[in-house]
Amino acid sequence: MLIKRGGEIKSGEITDRALYLNRRAFMAGAAALALAPGVAAAAPPAAGQPLAATHNKAFDLPDATTKFQDATTYNNFYEFGVNKDDPANLAGTLKPRPWKVQVDGLVQKPQTFDVDDVIRMAPLEERVYRLRCVEGWSMVIPWIGFPLSVLLKRVDPTGSAKYVEFSTLVDPEQFPGQKKGFFNFGGLDWPYTEGLRLDEALHPLTLLTVGMYGQVLPNQNGAPIRVVVPWKYGFKSAKSIVRIRLTSDEPKTAWNKAAPQEYGFYSNVNPKVDHPRWSQATERRIGEFRRRPTLMWNGYDQVAGLYSGMDLKKLY
Amino acid sequence: MTARARVALKVVVWAACLAPLGVLGYRAFEGDLTANPISFVTNWLGDWTLRILLVSLAMTPLRILLRWSWPIALRRLLGLFACFYASLHFCVWLVLDHFFAWRQMGADIVKRPYITVGMTALLLMIPLAATSTAGAIRRLGGARWRWLHRLVYVVGLCAVLHYLWLAKKANPSPYYYAAAFILLMAIRAWDWTRRRVAAGSPSPRPSPQRGEGA
Numbered sequence: 144m145l146i147k148r149g150g151e152i153k154s155g156e157i158t159d160r161a162l163y164l165n166r167r168a169f170m171a172g173a174a175a176l177a178l179a180p181g182v183a184a185a186a187p188p189a190a191g192q193p194l195a196a197t198h199n200k201a202f203d204l205p206d207a208t209t210k211f212q213d214a215t216t217y218n219n220f221y222e223f224g225v226n227k228d229d230p231a232n233l234a235g236t237l238k239p240r241p242w243k244v245q246v247d248g249l250v251q252k253p254q255t256f257d258v259d260d261v262i263r264m265a266p267l268e269e270r271v272y273r274l275r276c277v278e279g280w281s282m283v284i285p286w287i288g289f290p291l292s293v294l295l296k297r298v299d300p301t302g303s304a305k306y307v308e309f310s311t312l313v314d315p316e317q318f319p320g321q322k323k324g325f326f327n328f329g330g331l332d333w334p335y336t337e338g339l340r341l342d343e344a345l346h347p348l349t350l351l352t353v354g355m356y357g358q359v360l361p362n363q364n365g366a367p368i369r370v371v372v373p374w375k376y377g378f379k380s381a382k383s384i385v386r387i388r389l390t391s392d393e394p395k396t397a398w399n400k401a402a403p404q405e406y407g408f409y410s411n412v413n414p415k416v417d418h419p420r421w422s423q424a425t426e427r428r429i430g431e432f433r434r435r436p437t438l439m440w441n442g443y444d445q446v447a448g449l450y451s452g453m454d455l456k457k458l459y
Numbered sequence: 460m461t462a463r464a465r466v467a468l469k470v471v472v473w474a475a476c477l478a479p480l481g482v483l484g485y486r487a488f489e490g491d492l493t494a495n496p497i498s499f500v501t502n503w504l505g506d507w508t509l510r511i512l513l514v515s516l517a518m519t520p521l522r523i524l525l526r527w528s529w530p531i532a533l534r535r536l537l538g539l540f541a542c543f544y545a546s547l548h549f550c551v552w553l554v555l556d557h558f559f560a561w562r563q564m565g566a567d568i569v570k571r572p573y574i575t576v577g578m579t580a581l582l583l584m585i586p587l588a589a590t591s592t593a594g595a596i597r598r599l600g601g602a603r604w605r606w607l608h609r610l611v612y613v614v615g616l617c618a619v620l621h622y623l624w625l626a627k628k629a630n631p632s633p634y635y636y637a638a639a640f641i642l643l644m645a646i647r648a649w650d651w652t653r654r655r656v657a658a659g660s661p662s663p664r665p666s667p668q669r670g671e672g673a
């Protein structure tokens with residue numbers, strides 16, 4: 144089935160951009176086809192290629208979708224560098240195939256999955272989510288994936304599992320921002336780790352994501368596999384995941400280690416709890432001129448029950 | 460240095476200081492201001508304010524270390540350009556970023572240390588720019604004028620802190636600016652101590668050169 148795309152994008156534009164960004168992956172794919180015609184049908188989808196999914200209307204928003212060009216050139220992905228355009232400029236260094244995802248910890252059936260097997264684990268759906276960055280800007284993005292709960296149930300968490308930890312790939316050859324050097328001091332600790340409480344991870348909104356805008360996930364957006372947790376600030380949605388570990392204790396998270404008073408474990412979008420250095424009351428939607436008010440839970444009120452009775456100012 | 464060389468030098472400084480604005484205008488014309496143009500323009504103007512300010516603060520150390528006198532003649536021009544870029548940076552924040560949301564901006568100035576020091580730096584630059592003319596120096600008297608213009612050190616400190624406090628921790632670039640500022644101030648301190656020791660008196664020996672002290 145063909146997927147409806149954001150209105151502003153011309154389809155020709157998307158293909159050109161994607162081919163340009165993923166020339167390496169494209170050529171590798173082409174080479175694989177030439178060398179092994181027999182397995183051509185099984186060749187994994189390269190970033191930028193179309194990815195079929197069923198559009199899920201339940202998550203449609205009145206907000207206009209962010210332009211594909213903006214969503215793929217304005218990114219925070221410190222593994223590539225601290226500038227917004229570093230991920231798009233350096234995306235070619237990441238090799239999203241072959242890719243394994245180790246799922247272990249407090250589970251009955253620990254397993255290391257090939258990413259292509261994960262993708263086939265459940266029907267892919269397209270959901271349009273708001274993305275609110277902790278820095279005060281936001282986007283609206285049509286993601287492709289399925290609920291993370293599908294994967295977690297497959298490994299059968301034990302009764303003592305209370306949290307889920309996500310780890311991003313460490314490889315300075317693929318992620319130049321991880322290179323040690325004089326100019327890289329003060330950075331994050333690698334691997335980038337993020338975490339959710341198990342009930343947050345099992346919430347139907349939490350999306351294990353492999354594509355966006357009807358395409359395989361571009362490298363700069365966290366290829367080949369990431370999570371998207373739309374009611375939390377963007378940095379909570381770990382990218383390029385190689386390990387998912389279930390734990391009994393709250394996992395240490397990368398930004399919390401770097402600046403504990405600024406980035407809490409929960410980091411739910413909350414206009415009433417400011418970042419210590421700036422207000423979170425408003426945000427700039429990419430593509431719009433005026434700031435707009437930030438919504439509690441980023442507009443996803445259905446998660447409020449997960450936090451009833453919690454002091455959101457203390458557990459920020 | 461001949462008068463013609465001085466004029467040529469100033470032309471070069473004018474061109475160099477206007478170039479970032481030209482590049483910004485060109486990028487705006489090309490539609491190349493990233494997905495978040497307001498943030499990009501704010502950062503661009505802020506970066507260049509800090510760079511030009513630090514270059515203006517490097518003129519005296521250049522004279523101390525290399526015994527050149529010509530850098531001193533560029534301080535005023537560089538300082539005024541720093542003030543010009545700071546004003547543009549502020550206007551973008553006022554008009555484009557917050558669109559005259561006075562209450563929220565007022566709260567930010569009080570509550571957010573990085574905005575507090577940023578506003579302080581801008582406000583302190585205004586009396587310096589206003590008294591940058593030869594007439595103002597004459598009216599104030601050299602000694603008083605020099606004392607007033609030492610405020611530029613406070614401006615430099617505030618500007619460096621502004622960037623340090625607003626940037627996310629993993630971004631190393633504010634530390635480079637802070638290091639440059641500390642180095643420039645250290646050279647002044649070293650020179651001041653050296654002259655004090657050489658003079659053997661509690662106050663530094665007045666320098667024969669024009670515009671000493673700032």
